[in-house]
Amino acid sequence: MLNNLQEKFEALTQREKIIVIAAILIGIWVGWDNFFYQPSQKKQQTLDKELTSLKQQITEQQLTIIKLESGSHIDPNLNNRNKLAELKAEYNRLQELMLQGSKSFVPPHLMASALSDILTKNNQLTLIKLDTLPVTTLLESKQPQRLPIYKHGLAITFFGSYLDTLNYLAALESLPWHFIWESIDYRVVEHPTAETTIKAYTLSFKESWLGV
Known part of the structure; x- marks a missing residue:
């Protein structure tokens, strides 16, 4: 079947070949945008809002705790001590929520193996590099007391057809963790083989580098 398609493609004029390649590239972009990029962006935006809200609450709780602790030696009383205990408990709860929110993303130290292992299981794809x-x-x-969130990113480049590339992305989306897709560069080398570079990242509360 591939040979028949290749023969038909070779029989086209140069102008027709350009139109076919352009249509394929547009189809790839639309498919990637609708099925991967847009859903990923919505997930990211929702998570960003939730994490920002939690960080603001944590900051407010920290400031109140500091204020109560600094004034406790001047006017110690039971109400202040109880309020301080409640705030510390709420602060710990918010920190735990932050940590739970990060668990939906692939752990940074497993990201490289997740991307490469699934690719090597597809015999039709060839890994070129992983950076x-x-x-x-x-x-x-600018507030040092806020818990920082770090982006750990990878760029993976491989050879393969359009359908095999889509199957690879679908396999990544089916993992129990998820990635945030930053960009995809699809370039036809020799029809139907293309060189694809995907940039993706995960989130973590730790700055330590992911292993490759």
Whole structure:
């Protein structure tokens, strides 16, 4: 079947070949945007809002705790002590919620193996390279007491057809953890083989680098 398609493609004029390749690229972009990028962006935006809200609550609780602790030696009383205990308990609860929120993402030290292992299981795809990206913070904050969130990214490049590439992305989406897709670069090398570079990242409260 592939030979028949290749023969039909070779029989086309140069202009027709360009139109076919352009249509394939547009189809790839639409498929990736609808099935992977947009859902991933919505997940990320929801998580960002939740984490930002939690961080704001934690900061407010910390400031109140500091205020009560600094004034406890001046006017110690039972109400203040009870309020302080409640705030500390709430602070610990919020910190735990933050940690639970990060568990839905693939752990940084497992990200490289997750991307490469699933790719090698697909005999139609060939791994070219797997590179780490610089660690960055998700949200910049001038308040040192806020818990930082770090982005750990990878760029994976491989050869394969359009359908095999989509199957690979679908396999990644079916994992119990999820990634945040940053970009995809799909370039036809020799029809139907293309070179694809995918950049993805995960979130963590730890800055330690992921192993590759």
